[in-house]
Amino acid sequence: MNPVNYLQILQFAAPETIVTLTVLVVLGADVTVLRGKSIAARFNVGALLSILGCASAACLAFHRHIEANLFNGLLVVSPSSDFIKVALLALTVFTILISTSGKFTDHVGEYLSLILLGTIGLMFLVSTEDLLMVFISLEFASLALYILTAFNKRNAKSAEAALKYFLFGGMSAAFLLFGFSLLYGISGSTNLREIAAGIAGKGLDPLLLVALVTTVIGFGFKVAAVPFHLWAPDAYEGAPTPSAAFIGSGSKVASFYVLAKIFTLGFAGAAGSAVWHGYLSGWTPVVAIVAALSMVLGNLTAIVQSSVKRLLAYSAIAHAGYMLLGVLSNTPTSASAMMFYVITYALTTVGTFGVVTVVEEATGGDAIKNFAGLSRRAPGLSLCLLIFLLSLGGIPPLAGFIGKFFLFSAAVSAGANLGLLWLVILAIAMSAVSFYYYLRVLKAAYVEDAVENAPAIKVPLLTFLALALLALLVVLFGCAPGLLTQFL
């Protein structure tokens, strides 16, 4: 066996290393120097330190342009995975910014560290082509997410949500592992490319089919696709809002990246086809069914929600359906379209949850009626909300619309005979439905009048900065998507 060159590993995993160091610094600072200070101060300092660390890691990842492949795919560094890391780190920064005003916990240092640890897990997730590493990183990140969900010890819902999340997660991890072991058995390797070579030409034997299905189950759970979504509404609703933001953003970005990689790289050859009148067995039809179900169920159930966080959860399920469309299309343009969509979606989600955090603090709840009269009470905040929700609904000239356009045009171009047009029609139809429930929230904010003498809502500075920046990015990427797509 070759001697392991640890220095080399550190060098290639430099961003992750920096973030790890940041974790230690933040924890340390919180336990020592910041002892006895107010929660707000601890949050602010801790946030500052975390942001510094993340920013430097991001800069490093952005500016190095190296390709490397260590240990037969265990650690793969490339400009595209580096850019995803930059996106993940940016999302982490934003999440931390909106959590600074949180009053749900005293354990500030631990909270921030867990977010950072989750980020590390996700960063490793995107820089690997080996099944084993995928599993480890996934579990690593998930553990952090479970704890983050449970963080509000004063709220029973938080604990219930975390338990559900954990149990579901555990079960799906088991499925995933089962599938991975089958794949190893069939192909004799855990490296994605070697697996692809191994299963090529063998046709769709039953074992492969089982592996395929269990992988879909495992990842389906992670991205909250139907029918593996049952944890999502409770988790989004029960978790402290910044945690929910993190679950809905960074984790989605990384998961979709890896999901796409596994299916297009690993299962290449067993793709099959889900084109209308052109059904071929493979992973594509399975994923197509999952996507269709997610879009339909997610949008239709969201219509009847009265809690904004649950509404966002179901909308997340629906958006997962759209993103799966990008995976299905299985062309290079569709891959970049999907990543564009996921990243802009993640940015929008963090922003939306940021607004919900503020409203929750000020009005004591996250029901739609708590948003009534928001445009009078906090005009800047509602403007950000307007931008985020309209982007989610797919109104131009915001990022959500362009993302959908890219996704749908890629899906229709894939394959002969207008490819996956049936799925696109379904997506567009459901998108029209989604407009209704987003508009309901906006209606409360802009059209309805607030309760008598409701005071103006004071938005914490850091949160406001984060939201303004996010809104700006959403508009910018919507009007000039080239700014983002050049890196994808």
Added chain:
Amino acid sequence: MNHWLTILTLVPFLGGILVAGLGAERKNLVRGLALAASLVGLGGAICMWLHFNAASGDLQFKEKFDWVPSLGIQYFLGVDGLGLLMVLLTAIVTPLAILASWKVEDRPHVFHALVLWLQAGLFGTFTALNFFHWFLFWELGLIPAFFLIKLWGGPKRGPAATQFFIYTMVGSVTLLLSFLAIRLATGSFDFIELAAMAKSGVLVTKLQAAFGWKNIGLIIFFGAFLGFAVKVPLIPFHTWLPAAYSEAPSSVTMLLTGVMSKMGVYGFLRILLPIFPEQIREVLTPLLWLAVATIVLSACAAFAQKDIKRMLAYSSINHLGYCLLAMFAAASAATAVNAPDIQKAAALDGCLLQMFNHGLTASALFLFVALLERRSGGLRGLDDFGGLRQIIPVFTGLMGISIFSSLGLPGLNGFVGEFLIFKGVFPLAPWAAAISTIGLLVTAIFLLTLIQRVFCGPLNERWAKMPDLTTAERFLVLPSIALMFVLGIWPQFILGAVDATVVKLVQQLNF
């Protein structure tokens, strides 16, 4: 001399705007200005009459200018004898109507403005020679009339005005559709061109080529026919008339019966007859029946009326029925007749004369009714009066003259027209003429009844103090009465001007 006709139409239009802008306070200024504008129109019409070349049947005072070339719309004006006659009639009746409504207190500025705009619309209709241009004025005339009835009329004015408007619009829409079809087939809106095409038989061929239906010519004809038939009106399209004429204030009725009804007849003469002679000939018998029915039935209906205005309204229908009889007869093939051209010319001469005379007479009659109403506080039933000639002899005498003119007494203007019509129609359509004489008879009966009930007999004590005509009123009615005598004795005054036009029209009909 170039833009006579445009100026003629513009004067009342601008005058109306000026009058409306003056506001409700300065009543006398408003009335004076309106009268002045209408007198300017009269002056202009008389000038044109004097400059008119009576020997030629062609169009004179022409103005032609491309308006929307791609649609074939031109601003094309011109008058021949027929047009000039109608212009003159309008110019005469309008000042009389304005004078008759001198005492209108409710928003006189709007009232007089509407009257002037109506006059502008009428001038435009009688002088236009391109369909679009003509239709514009045809429709524009409707609005002032509608409002005059609606806002100043009697108790049932709402429904009367609405019915009037809708009936006329229905006709207008069918007229429009027909002419659109014609334009599509032939590419022209110009009445002169279309008449030439009809004479040479090309029109129907083109229509058939464009639409592929064999009877398309007839269908288009009916569309246009409906538009005019409603206006004249012909039975059975007349049901709007009695209500509208009786509910409108009497001065407005003067305009309605004096001039607006002539729009319909003018339309027949200018448009329907020259452009659709074949079609008229095809359905000649039913048309003649319609004309006869109009004459006889309206006379009978008049006889049954108790309200003087309604009676006179039906009488109007009757008088115009003769015009239609003349026209339809003139369109007939008449192969078995000796010297058909002369007969046709006679009929058409009579028709034109009847138009002018009836305009004059009917407006005079309604003027008298207005004066009567003014004295009786609005009452105008046949049975409300009695023996009035004992107290208001001058009134009786002058109104009597008008009634006799309407009756057709020789020596007065009404006679000549009817005489010529019957002279011409008898050879061409003998049975129609024969039955129509019943109309003459019944007319005589109801008009004499009118005289008898209102003026003769025992005096109705209620009106013992009724004042006679004032000097101003005598001067008001004098022109009409004078013209009745003049035209009765010397009809050549009119005939001289229109004869050439009539001859040309007859030639148009010979094919």
Added chain:
Amino acid sequence: MLAWTIYITFFGVLVLMFLPRDNARAARIVALLTAIAACVVAFAGAIQQANPGEVTTIVKTPWIPGIGANYYLAADGISLVLVVLTGLAAVSGILFSWNIEKRTKEFFAFYLALIGGVYGVFLSFDVLLLFVFYELTIIPKYFLIARWGSTRKEYGAMKLALYSFVGSHLVLIGLIAAWVVAKGQLGHASLDLIELSKVAFPIAFQHWVFPLVFVGFAILAGMWPFHTWAPTGHVAAPTAGSMLLAGVVMKLGAYGCLRVAMVMFPEGVRMWQGEIACLAVAGIVYGAGVALVQRDFKFVIGYSSVSHMGFVLLGLATLNTVGFDGAVLQMFSHGIIAGLLFGVVGRMVYDRTHTRDFNDLETMQLGKLIPFAGVTFVIAGIASMGLPGFSGFVAEFQVLMGAWTVFPKLTILSGVGILVGVAYTLRAVQKGFYSDAPPKPADPDHPLEPISVPERFGAVMLIGASLVIGLFPGLLMNWIEPCFNSPLSMFARLLVKGGSQ
């Protein structure tokens, strides 16, 4: 230069956002100045256009090269007509909304955002850009109605927004499909309208894509039977909202039908020509018939809008130059006239009497109390009836002429529609202003305020526009006709066969 209409309008939105909250006066003035500036630019740009028959590029820069999208603004004669209409409608709408007191600056911000989007649609020659501007208008519409409207405002606003959204998504499906097929044919991705107008899409493809895209746009144009948002929406909207909705926004739909659906899929149009004509005439007759029996004044006008838009669609269905000319002219004419009608009913009547029920209005003798409103409504009614002298007549005249050769029976039916139009207009005039019903004595404590100066300006402006075009239709026809006459125009494929003149 015409692009400045868009920029000026959006700049106005920005300025309004930064004004202090309660200064209604400043908000109104800023809004009016912005609208007037944009209107002047529109007129100037339109008059300067040397050759209205050609498409004159204003700006064309690459936007998203990956999918072939450019930021491509251009104008031909049709765009000019509609841009001028927008200018006039915008200014008059602001004049009629001078009395808004509640959250004035937000009202005008949404208003101007809507106008900016509309300008953008009429000037876009890139399909994606057109779509972006098109969708952009949905949100301001929603808020204008939901916040400042009247009867059932929230329901009306939501219905309108959802219908518009669904319609635009139908279009999106068709557009994406067409983009993919075009990419195959052209060899590169393109969303340029002119390039796409030369692509020969397969006939089977056009058979289902054309109705999808056409119906998607036609929903916004109020085509029967997808028109049900229109009456509810118009009634719910505040006066300026209704004026814009009926006056300009419905024209977006018709414009999209012509500029996108018909230009890209000429064989598709031919296949569905008869159905479109039938639906158009159904709209004409149904709209008129229902307007005749309404008790609410504004509903009458709302349904009359559906009826008038039927003429536009009928003109488009004729596939000959006269019909097209008439359709575009009717877009302009109805835009002006609808604005006038809603201005009178909404601002002059409703804002004063707080009722739109004819049973109440009949007793008020409005013809005597606010004579200016009465006269304006009469003139507007005359124009709406299609009487000669006003723009509506020339437009309907041409549509009927165009339709005669192709659909004679339907043309006659439209004539019936015109007659019913006369009837309901007369009824409205009668019941609203000049009724004979016994008057209720006016409340001495609340006399009707006289018609204000901004209202008079707005009314005179619109009447003048309709009158000028009615008497001199050549002014606009000189812009419209060359677009269809040139054999190189984007409409050439539509007019090639099956349309005689």
